[in-house]
Amino acid sequence: MITKNYNVIGIMSGTSLDGTDLAHITLTFATGGWSFKIHEAETVAYSNEWVGRLKAAIDFDAAQLQQLNEDYTVLLADIINRFIATHAIDKIDAVSSHGHTILHRPQDGVTLQIGNLPNLAQLIQQIVVCDFRVQDVALGGQGAPLVPIGDRLLFADYAYCLNLGGFSNISFEENGNRIAFDICPVNTVLNLYANQLGFDYDDGGRIAQSGKPVPGLLEELDALDFYSAPYPKSLGFEFVKQTVLPLIGKYTASAQDILHTFTIHVASQIANVIKQKNVNGSLLITGGGAYNTFLINTLQQLLPQTKIAVPDDKTIQFKEALIFALLGVLRLRGEVNVLGSVTGAVKDHSSGKIY
Structure with a gap:
């Protein structure tokens, strides 16, 4: 050999x-x-x-x-x-x-x-x-995304590989091909509103968990055209600046409530993708968002049949x-x-x- x-x-x-x-x-x-x-x-x-x-x-x-x-x-x-x-x-x-x-x-x-x-x-x-x-x-x-070749070659034991960083992206096998795409913004938005409260990020999603849904905002976020567009597709900060932040800015709400609502939005969009695939199996989660307990728990509630796997710290933080x-x-x-x-x-x- x-x-x-x-x-x-x-x-x-x-x-x-x-x-x-x-x-x-x-x-x-x-x-x-x-x-x-x-x-x-x-x-x-x-x-x-x-x-x-x-x-x-x-x-x-x-x-x-x-x-x-x-x-x-x-x-x-x-x-x-x-x-x-x-x-x-x-x-x-x-x-x-x-x-x-x-x-x-x-x-x-x-x-x-x-x-x-x-x-x-x-x-x-x-x-x-x-x-x-x-x-x-x-x-x-x-x-983009470029990571899926590594998902295929290094993490083939998992049905889905999800990264939660500035944006969420997912990869999986479908009909012999590796499929991957960006799902939605994550920390590019969450960190911004945590910053408004004097924090670098929302540790464990505790601030978001303390908030409540902003009426109408979740529905408008979920209705953005990007989410219904076919893949391949990818996101950049332009989408956040030009589309997401102006939409959130229409609402008068506390940073806590915006964090709560946007976290629910992230979990919902990820869950929607996996439900559409209708393939049972484990979901590997890496990236800084893997430490957001409120986000992970919300996602698990939306995907009760999916085994969520959060690996060791080095793999979480340095997979990319x-x-x-x-x-x-x-x-x-x-x-x-x-x-x-x-x-x-x-x-x-x-x-x-x-x-």
């Missing part, structure tokens, strides 16, 4: 703006498939200044975006170098980085993840694999970093790492730039 080990660092920065996730990972390929081990892993929080810049970037012009990209690449290089030095990691096969999404309008052929400039490799003195979304958009895809490490290794091997059945691209392909 031929076994091949890869020593990689996977990096992910999500739309919830909680920071940069870094994970040192061993990926092993042997007859029968892939396995993994997450070693050191951490989230490096953004400074208040960087959170402000990243939030404001959606309205930047081309020159401002270029400067932001250059500055962020330097910031990311510093974060990576400190991670490598702190944990004394050597003999690295590749650093595989998603970057941070600023613009995502695949219908217009536009997606921008900053931090993917070629000089990143020079600044960290490592092989870098990055910028995974652009090629898919050029091939007519949504450029893990899978971007895998995407990088697959790219180095010249193997498919993006599925057209998921993104809507004209074909499966091996995506990512190697520096």
Whole structure:
């Protein structure tokens, strides 16, 4: 049996703006498939200044975006170098980085993840694999989600893989194809209203649980056109800013009640997707939202026949970093790492730039 080990660092920065996730990972390929081990892993929080810049970037012009990209690449290089030095990691096969999404309008052929400039490799003195979304958009895809190839190769024991981050997204097998799509916003909205109360996030969903439904708001949220659109489909912060927040803003309600209502909305949309599939099986939940007890309990009530599995902390927090490490290794091997059945691209392909 031929076994091949890869020593990689996977990096992910999500739309919830909680920071940069870094994970040192061993990926092993042997007859029968892939396995993994997450070693050191951490989230490096953004400074208040960087959170402000990243939030404001959606309205930047081309020159401002270029400067932001250059500055962020330097910031990311510093974060990576400190991670490598702190944990004394050597003999690295590749650093595989998603970057941070600023613009995502695949219908217009536009997606921008900053931090993917070629000089990143020079600044960290490592092989870098990055910028995974652009090629898919050029091939007519949504450029998202990219995680489902990892769900198929690393988490095949689960019927459904659900990530609860800035947005919720799900993947599953259907007629021999991996299907995946974004379901709805989660922490991009929940964190915003927790911030209004002086908290970085709603710990365990306690604030939401203390609230009550806002009459009419849940019905309007559930009626948004995106939820009835066919997949493949994906979401960016533009949807939150242009559609969700103006809708919520029509209602005079406390932050507690908005958090309660939106949490019910998230659980309802996820449950609707799984009920439509009508396939019994376990549901793996990862991402920061896995710690939102009120959300998880609400979802379980809506899906009494589904076994919800919440894994260990490293897998919850760093699954996306893990899978971007895998995407990088697959790219180095010249193997498919993006599925057209998921993104809507004209074909499966091996995506990512190697520096």
